[in-house]
Structure formats: C-alpha cells, structure tokens
Amino acid sequence: MKSYVLTVTCKSTRGIVAAVTGGLAEKGCYISDSSQFNDLETGLFFLRVSFISQAGAKLEELREAFAPAVERFGMTMEIRDSEERMKVLLMVSRFGHCLNDLLYRWKIGALPIDIVGVVSNHFDYQKVIANHDIPFHCIKVTKENKPRAEAQLMEIVEQTGAELIVLARYMQVLSDALCKKMSGRIINIHHSFLPSFKGANPYKQAYERGVKLIGATAHYVTADLDEGPIIEQDIARITHAQSAEDYVSIGRDVESQVLARAIHAHIHRRTLINGNRVVVFPPSPGSYASERMG
Numbered sequence: 001m002k003s004y005v006l007t008v009t010c011k012s013t014r015g016i017v018a019a020v021t022g023g024l025a026e027k028g029c030y031i032s033d034s035s036q037f038n039d040l041e042t043g044l045f046f047l048r049v050s051f052i053s054q055a056g057a058k059l060e061e062l063r064e065a066f067a068p069a070v071e072r073f074g075m076t077m078e079i080r081d082s083e084e085r086m087k088v089l090l091m092v093s094r095f096g097h098c099l100n101d102l103l104y105r106w107k108i109g110a111l112p113i114d115i116v117g118v119v120s121n122h123f124d125y126q127k128v129i130a131n132h133d134i135p136f137h138c139i140k141v142t143k144e145n146k147p148r149a150e151a152q153l154m155e156i157v158e159q160t161g162a163e164l165i166v167l168a169r170y171m172q173v174l175s176d177a178l179c180k181k182m183s184g185r186i187i188n189i190h191h192s193f194l195p196s197f198k199g200a201n202p203y204k205q206a207y208e209r210g211v212k213l214i215g216a217t218a219h220y221v222t223a224d225l226d227e228g229p230i231i232e233q234d235i236a237r238i239t240h241a242q243s244a245e246d247y248v249s250i251g252r253d254v255e256s257q258v259l260a261r262a263i264h265a266h267i268h269r270r271t272l273i274n275g276n277r278v279v280v281f282p283p284s285p286g287s288y289a290s291e292r293m294g
C-alpha cells in the first residue's frame, strides 16, 4: 500500500473532479481527503486529493494514467509520494531563532523533511549545524560578489537536489534571476504583518508608527522584496510601554511558529499559488501523526 497527494491547478470547467476521482477509482485507489477551490475572480480551479493505492501503484504509472486528463483540461498536476521527505535547504544570517525552532521540530519528527544543508553568510551557526550532522556552507555576500555567491548557492541546490529553500531570517536580497529560477520554491519569513513594514528593520518601523499589534508573514519569495504570495501570518499584542527591542523578543515565537506552519503546508502540498495569492488547503487527517513528542 502507498499513499500519495495529487494537486491540480487549471482553468475552471465542468468535469475536473470527476476526471480525477474517476481516474483514481480506475487505478484501484481510495481517496482519504479532498479539497477544492474555484476562484471565480481568476477563473482558476484548485484541487488537492490525498489517496491510497492498495496495490502500491508506482508514481510513473499514476502520472501516465492521468496524462489524457492533464492534456484535456490543461492541468498543472503534481503527484507526490506522501512518505517521501522533501529535500530542504535552510538559510540564515545572524538571527537564529527560526533556524533553531526548525531544527527542533525536525529532530522530534514534527517536521518530516530532509534537511540537505544550511547556508549562511556568517559563521555564527556552524557548530550548531555540525552538531546536527547537517552540512554547513558559509557563503559571504557583498554587493560586488552577489552573482558569484548566488552561483555557489545554486551549485549546492543542484548537488543536494534541494526542492525548497527556506530563508529562516536570511537577510540578503536575492536577485531577480534567482527568484525567477526558483519561483514557488523559496519561502521567507518576514518579521512584520505584511503589507505593513516591508524591507529591513520592520520592528523599528512598527515602533515609530506606534502600532498595537506586531506580526510575522511567511511568503513565497519573488523579485519584489516582501511582496511575494502570502502563505501564513500571525500577530502578537504589544503596548505603549514596550520598545522596538521588546518587539524583537516578542516577535521571535510568532516568526518561528508562522514559518513552521508555512513549511508544513508546503511540504504536504497544501499550498497552490494563485497569482499573487496562495490557496492553502487544511491539513489531511493524521498529517501531524508523524510527530514523536519527547
């Protein structure tokens, strides 16, 4: 028996769900969980089906079986083995709270990913990463060497087979070319409730504005700084008596939780990009069962 997740994005029309569910039935598969969204504004349809093949059908066999439907409806279809851990490259600069949080969740099985490496433009976390038996790469970045630095990053992506890059408070702006090449495969945590306070120092901007809520936003990275499609957000209350430095402390937990939720959604294929927005389907039953607490 094997379990899979199938996702579809295509122009909305009649018969899409029937074609997918009928195809699964013909292949002897059982549907565990299904979500769909029909965006009347964009005319796009989004479908996510988690299913079980009792016969243990192979991935290629399933993909071939759906080729006619993909052609007929102009689908973008992905079928992924639910047990296969996504290869993820983490990136960090100076602030390590999100990195440490992800390492802990990964260690206890709450985040079932294959961390293929950690890249940083500083050496601060080299020992921590080595202690986790994860490859560490320090790539110094300057305005002058940015193209070479990004070429080194892409070499690591190619060599490790990284499917997702997570910017866990990595504080360098990525080039338009890299963002285009890795479209939909880079997630950033921004330490503000976007669209407020884009760019560097959002907590300082928030303090100067006198806000009563601060927040964090996890989004896909695009060439437009902190404008990428939003995956997850959350907030925390602050008061008149707190400083921008206090916001940094209060914001740590919010940033870590928002980033972890966004990565969980992505690796379980619950996110589908819808223009400058993201469709985020609910978790399949049992998707958190992989956690081994303690």
Ligand SMILES: Nc1nc2c(c(=O)[nH]1)N[C@@H](CN(C=O)c1ccc(C(=O)N[C@@H](CCC(=O)O)C(=O)O)cc1)CN2
Pocket (backbone or CB within 6 Å): 167, 170, 171, 172, 173, 174, 175, 176, 179, 188, 189, 190, 191, 198, 199, 200, 220, 221, 222, 223, 224, 225, 226, 227, 228
């Ligand atoms: N192309 C993109 N690159 C990055 C994005 C993005 O959305 N698109 N998100 C940022 C993260 N970020 C806020 O979350 C951010 C990081 C860095 C800066 C910035 O101005 N950096 C300076 C250098 C700062 C330093 O050296 O300490 C710069 O790159 O000139 C703004 C926002 C990650 N990259």
